[in-house]
Amino acid sequence: MSFPVPTMPAPPVGVVGLGQLGGSLAAALVAAGRTVTGWDVDPAAREAAAARGVRIDRELSGVVVLAVPLPAMAGALDGLTVAEDATITDLGSVKLPVLAALRAAFGGRYVGGHPMCGTERSGHAAVDPGLFSGARWALCLEPDTELPRWLRVAEVALAAGAEVVPVTAAEHDDAVAAISHLPHLLAAALAAAAAEAGPLALALAAGSFRDGTRVIASDPAFVTAMVEGNAGPTAAALDRLQAQLARPWPDLVAAGHAVRAGQPAGRRTVRVPLDRPALLALGRTGGAVNRRLAAFVEGWVPDVG
Amino acid sequence: MSFPVPTMPAPPVGVVGLGQLGGSLAAALVAAGRTVTGWDVDPAAREAAAARGVRIDRELSGVVVLAVPLPAMAGALDGLTVAEDATITDLGSVKLPVLAALRAAFGGRYVGGHPMCGTERSGHAAVDPGLFSGARWALCLEPDTELPRWLRVAEVALAAGAEVVPVTAAEHDDAVAAISHLPHLLAAALAAAAAEAGPLALALAAGSFRDGTRVIASDPAFVTAMVEGNAGPTAAALDRLQAQLARPWPDLVAAGHAVRAGQPAGRRTVRVPLDRPALLALGRTGGAVNRRLAAFVEGWVPDVG
Structure with missing residues (x-):
């Protein structure tokens, strides 16, 4: 060659x-x-x-x-x-x-x-x-x-x-919307919604909350520039997530588990x-x-x- | 005393x-x-x-x-x-x-x-x-x-x-819906939506995706029993999350960051x-x-x- x-x-x-x-x-x-x-x-x-x-x-x-x-x-x-x-x-x-x-x-x-x-x-x-x-x-x-x-x-x-x-740049932006930019928005929403639920909820927060909110500890200016710089693909990834959340919970849990269990x-x-x-x-x-x-x-x- | x-x-x-x-x-x-x-x-x-x-x-x-x-x-x-x-x-x-x-x-x-x-x-x-x-x-x-x-x-x-x-049992169930049961559903939705985005997205998945999906590695039967056993409060927590996701992204990111940065x-x-x-x-x-x-x-x- x-x-x-x-x-x-x-x-x-x-x-x-x-x-x-x-x-x-x-x-x-x-x-x-x-x-x-x-x-x-x-x-x-x-x-x-x-x-x-x-x-x-x-x-x-x-x-x-x-x-x-x-x-x-x-x-x-x-x-x-x-x-x-x-x-x-x-x-x-x-x-x-x-x-x-x-x-x-x-x-x-x-x-x-x-x-x-x-x-x-x-x-x-x-x-x-x-x-x-x-x-x-x-x-x-x-x-x-x-x-x-x-x-x-x-x-x-x-x-x-x-x-x-x-x-390609376009492929990259679509992919990271799903696996990075959307997780940042979800982490923010999870943290903000838990705070609304009150101090008792935050006091009971353990592993699943810590993991699910870790990335929003990042600099907010950095996160905002990232999601706004990739607004179209991130909005599309959010739509796909909403469709998943609308499924019956047993189906959703089984589907999510299968993906996670299949990695790497x-x-x-x-x-x-x-x-x-x-x-x-x-x-x-x-x-x-x-x-x-x-x-x-x-x-x-x-x-x- | x-x-x-x-x-x-x-x-x-x-x-x-x-x-x-x-x-x-x-x-x-x-x-x-x-x-x-x-x-x-x-x-x-x-x-x-x-x-x-x-x-x-x-x-x-x-x-x-x-x-x-x-x-x-x-x-x-x-x-x-x-x-x-x-x-x-x-x-x-x-x-x-x-x-x-x-x-x-x-x-x-x-x-x-x-x-x-x-x-x-x-x-x-x-x-x-x-x-x-x-x-x-x-x-x-x-x-x-x-x-x-x-x-x-x-x-x-x-x-x-x-x-x-x-x-109280009722207070507990409301609180854990926000900080545990909802994070389990979100992890499932995030994993399932990323799989829809394709193999490239999963190949690029790193810290934020791993953290955001970790809990859905749990036994699906256990997760399903948990969220279905607390369906009312979990649905209410999901509604609160949806309201957060509807905010302008800079506001959402700032609010989530403030909660996370305030802990513990x-x-x-x-x-x-x-x-x-x-x-x-x-x-x-x-x-x-x-x-x-x-x-x-x-x-x-x-x-x-």
């Missing part, structure tokens, strides 16, 4: 925003022996990253990761210098709006990404180099995405310990050609690119085993 | 049903130096309990705890011999139906209870002597409940490591007379009886410090 990407050393990585996600990614890559440059508007975040071995600089090249909140995405590179051939990616939780904001500036050099991790905590104090270990990382392959750049970003995600799920599915290894249709088909069936598959590109990614 | 209960040694405890809840309670009490007799229709559960120091016998006295699933509650004592002056309590997750089922047979000797713990696992393999440690344990004080018997059951809950929340409230110690109105008022304001308050009754509960 021929390699569709040129043989090249692992590119440097630049991380803009050194909070929980960006700081954790930078720390994970430094721990993996990579050269990482980083920047954050907050001096304390810069200092914390520097202490973990991140080079602090406003000049970025290679794979440049925008790890800033959604409302700050369009202006994330203001005041920074980015190499002309850099590949731009981001960690935002909604992909179509970021694609719309960045496509004009970067065209096929932009590869949207979203690692499915993070906790209700935020900021550089919540940095954890193991945050991405075993996590799924959605990576967008639009019709105009340059595949070698997609592979470069995929390699960064793999180096951080994640598995890469090839998706057994894993099998498949070899997938490195082209867009095959990669997207892998993602649609619930598959992910892991380190074994990445061996296909080891000619240009010498540090991935 | 005068003690409303006679000075007496800690009574023996009999546990009917030695699965996760009953087996854990028996094990916790044995570990606390108490004499515990137990029974289960399953020989394997009896053997597991015996190995933890529980005396296996069909004759029960003192505080007799019915730790069987809701559908089995009415017949839990079939084939067993219970002392005529025994105090009967249970661990069922709904209280009005159990009260209706047991009041005729036991009158004021029945004290409904519900420890707010347990996991999605079940059966004697899930026994954990620390299960009740720090948990809230709702204990029903109806107008005809004999207060000395209520205190006896409260002492058992405290000895297992829990804190006791005085409630700071604790302060109050002294409460051991009478029904004062105890119920304590429960309604989110308070609980803990070991310090139990010192009031140490004359008859020599092992509570």
Whole structure:
């Protein structure tokens, strides 16, 4: 088989925003022996990253990761210098709006990404180099995405310990509406409704309430930007949920239990050609690119085993 | 202050049903130096309990705890011999139906209870002597409940490591609809709706989905009996949730976050007379009886410090 990407050393990585996600990614890559440059508007975040071995600089090249909140995405590179051939990616939780904001500036050099991790905590104090270990990382392959750049970003995600799920931005936004944005709204509604029920209810709250409301401990501005940035798919996911809630309770309980009991599915290894249709088909069936598959590109990614 | 209960040694405890809840309670009490007799229709559960120091016998006295699933509650004592002056309590997750089922047979000797713990696992393999440690344990004080018997059951809950929340059965059922039964239905709906969204959505599912669906991993028969046994309050809680979901999302997110961020409230110690109105008022304001308050009754509960 021929390699569709040129043989090249692992590119440097630049991380803009050194909070929980960006700081954790930078720390994970430094721990993996990579050269990482980083920047954050907050001096304390810069200092914390520097202490973990991140080079602090406003000049970025290679794979440049925008790890800033959604409302700050369009202006994330203001005041920074980015190499002309850099590949731009981001960690935002909604992909179509970021694609719309960045496509004009970067065209096929932009590869949207979203690692499915993070906790209700935020900021550089919540940095954890193991945050991405075993996590799924959605990576967008639009019709105009340059595949070698997609592979470069995929390699960064793999180096951080994640598995890469090839998706389109639209597929991603529909999927995360169901499994992330809707759960955030439900957690909020559950907490607010329980408070209405009174102090006795909150005093009796235990495991099922704690679990069902944990994500709404996240920064409300972050959650609001996320659900409003993905309003259409989230509203559609809410409609699907309402239809489920209208079922007879024994049917609903049985259906929900079957889904939860069916997870996680057994894993099998498949070899997938490195082209867009095959990669997207892998993602649609619930598959992910892991380190074994990445061996296909080891000619240009010498540090991935 | 005068003690409303006679000075007496800690009574023996009999546990009917030695699965996760009953087996854990028996094990916790044995570990606390108490004499515990137990029974289960399953020989394997009896053997597991015996190995933890529980005396296996069909004759029960003192505080007799019915730790069987809701559908089995009415017949839990079939084939067993219970002392005529025994105090009967249970661990069922709904209280009005159990009260209706047991009041005729036991009158004021029945004290409904519900420890707010347990996991999605079940059966004697899930026994954990620390299960009740720090948990809230709702204990029903109806107008005809004999207060000395209520205190006896409260002492058992405290000895297992829990804190006791005085409630009426109706108050309990309303409260748990909001913080337990509704979360079970939501978890089921969330899981079923995500499955409808397809394999990609399930493959991307991470923390918020796992947390939001964990409780529906529980035995569906158990969940169905619980929500159908508390249908009125659960439907009312669902209505309150729907009203929350109809709010503008930024308002909903802010309201939910405020509730979650406000938990747990700071604790302060109050002294409460051991009478029904004062105890119920304590429960309604989110308070609980803990070991310090139990010192009031140490004359008859020599092992509570």
